[in-house]
Amino acid sequence: MKRNILIIVFAIIITMGLVFASCVSSKVTDKSGSQLWAQNCMRCHNSPPSSAFTNTQWNIISSHMRQRAMLTETESKKILEFLQTGD
Amino acid sequence: MKPKLIIILFAIGGLINSPQIYAQQYNQELIDSLIKNSTQTQVAKASKFLISGFTTFNGKFSNNQSTFSDVGFTPILLWKPHEKILVEVEMETAIMGNATNIELGYADASFFVNKYLTIRAGKFLAPFGIFQDRLHPSWINKLPTVPLANGEDELAFGPVSEIGFDFRGGAQIGASKINYSFFVSNNAALITDPAIPSKQGTLSYGNVDVQSKKLSYGGRVGLLPIENSSLEIGFSYRYGNVGDTSYNYKSVKAAMYAVDFSYINPIDIIKGTLDIKAQWNKANIDNASYLDPGDPTGSTWYTFDNKRTSFFSQAAYRPTMSQSKFLKKTELVFRYAGFNPPTGAKDLQEIRQYTYGINYWFNWRTAFKAAYQSEKNNNAIFIQIAVGF
Structure with a gap:
């Protein structure tokens, strides 16, 4: 048990080190749709290209992902706009 | 002139x-305008539906068994009848033995109330930890197998789905984010049948015929403290009656806890993307008496301290910044998982499981996976082709 705790603590320390090493500070609202697409989709799965679905399909998928991944409304709208228009 | x-x-x-x-x-x-409008109307009407989902083909090879198994097809119907409403239905179709088994994975309707609140009703994936809620589809799961006690086998004790209402959403707090999901649902059902001794004292979820005065409740809160959303730490809880109305079990309750951890980010110094996922689960179920499966007369009862835990930690590395196209599509995965049974439970023992995998991604949603999984006296090689659509 103690060994497991040590392994977990060690893993968390290593991860936190990597997190802060790669951290760049900026607010979510300042980010572009492409940034939010890259940062949020990959939290669970590979990020899909905009060509994977039609604009109408993206509209449905954005609602599905907003509900499933509990994205904020701003994130969901910006990501949808990026996938539909490329901006 | x-x-x-x-x-x-x-x-x-x-x-x-x-x-x-x-x-x-x-x-x-x-005429052009009328044709265009008519076409747009038809397209709009037809496009309210989207069929998504995934399909899976598995193989398992060990000293005792070589088989291609678990052929599965899981369509997900998404229907958006209104800008604020979404209906989603998942049908799990799989070959079990020589028969085809069809199961309703989830079927729920979501209403987007405002920026911060979405209400779901129906049968939905349990917001308990991250594996079932987010990672279980085969084209998302990094390995061909599911972590110990997180699937639906005899070791599983966490909720897979719930039937009831769920209130969820996300919000930004400065550069950080928070998300939440709170639910009220039908009670889980305590399994007491001595036919499968290892299942005695475990729970089944997503029941519509559970009889009890009170509903179960619970939820998960996720914190994303880093501005790039790369890190998420979640805390889950579930509580409710689990016994039926019979004298022996009517007061049996279960409290469940989970802590999950997720970190994923492309990192320059390792020229690739590091993806770490972990989850720890605990179930405290009130003590109850069960028929001893070892007694052929069916008159002996036994009890045990029904507390069990499980965990998994998984790391995946994909050299996404490599110059090689082949390497960019290749991913290495390692998972360490464990299960600690209740002391005194029948046919259960502590398990530690090590899984080493390699994946090749043909595109963003299609992968070939191969893994070697090591357990005490139960080592096997697994392969899987997973296609999302």
Whole structure:
């Protein structure tokens, strides 16, 4: 048990080190749709290209992902706009 | 004189012919417009639906068994009848033995109330930890197998789905984010049947025929403290009656806890993307008496301290910044998982499981996976082709 705790603590320390090493500070609202697409989709799965679905399909998928991944409304709208228009 | 006459004749001809030309242009524009509108209406009507999902083909090879198994097809119907409403239905179709098994994975309707609140009703994936809620589809799961006690086998004790209402959403707090999901649902059902001793004292979820005065409740809160959303830490809880109305079990309750951890980010110094996922689960179920499966007369009862835990930690590395196209699509995965059974439970023992995998991604949603999984006296090689659609 103690060994497991040590392994977990060690893993968390290593991860936190990597997190802060790669951290760049900026607010979510300042980010572009492409940034939010890259940062949020990959939290669970590979990020899909905009060509994977039609604009109408993206509209449905954005609602599905907003509900499933509990994205904020701003994130969901910006990501949808990026996938539909490329901006 | 002649040029003037020609010009006048042309002008008169133009005046005579122009209404026809304008009429033709107008009619053509009108027809085009009507066709376009009609097409758009038809497309809009037809496109309210989207069939998504995934399909899976598995193989398992060990000293005792070589088989291609678990052929699965899981369509997900998404229907958006209104900008604020979404309906989602997942049908799990799989070959079990020589028969085809169809199961309703989830079927729920979501109403987007405002920026911060979405209400779901129906049968939905349990917001308990991250594996079932987010990572279980085969094209998302990094390995061909599921972590110990997180699937639906005899070791599983966490909720897979719930039937009831769920209130969820996300919000930004400065550069950080928070998300939440709180639910009220039907109670889980305590399994007491001595036919499968290892299942005695475990729970089944997503029941519509559970009889109890009170509902279960619980939820998960996720914190994303880093501005790039790369890190998420979640805390889950579930509580409720689990016994039926019979004298022996009517007061049995279960409290469940989970802590999950997720970190994923492309990192320059390792020229690739590091993806770490972990989850720890605990179930405290009130003590109860169960029929001893070892007694053929069926008259002996036994009890045990029904507390069990499980965990998994998984790391995946994909050299996404490599110059090689082949390496970019290749991913290495390692998972360490464990299960600690209740002391005194029948046919259960502590398990530690090590899984080493390699994946090749043909595109963003299609992968070939191979893994070697090591357990005490139970080592096997697994392969899987997973396709999301």
